[in-house]
Amino acid sequence: MKTFEYDAEDAWVDYARVDLRRGRSKLRLEWDQDSGGTVEGPRAVLDELRVLDPWTSTRHAH
Numbered sequence: 546m547k548t549f550e551y552d553a554e555d556a557w558v559d560y561a562r563v564d565l566r567r568g569r570s571k572l573r574l575e576w577d578q579d580s581g582g583t584v585e586g587p588r589a590v591l592d593e594l595r596v597l598d599p600w601t602s603t604r605h606a607h
Contacts, residue, residue: 548571549564550556561576570590576582584591 546566547563548566549562551560551562553560559578561574563574565572565574570587572584572586572590574582574584584594
């Protein structure tokens with residue numbers, strides 16, 4: 546469930562933040578041009594996340 550989303554004038558251009566909650570677990574996804582972005586939350590939850598990499602999952606038709 547999304548509990549917060551930064552929605553000021555510069556949202557998703559200069560800065561973005563979304564907070565997610567599931568049960569007692571909370572994740573904070575934050576991005577800015579300097580840091581490139583972070584995901585913060587309990588180690589157990591972060592360890593269960595799967596990173597989807599479009600470059601390795603793309604199939605090329607021959």
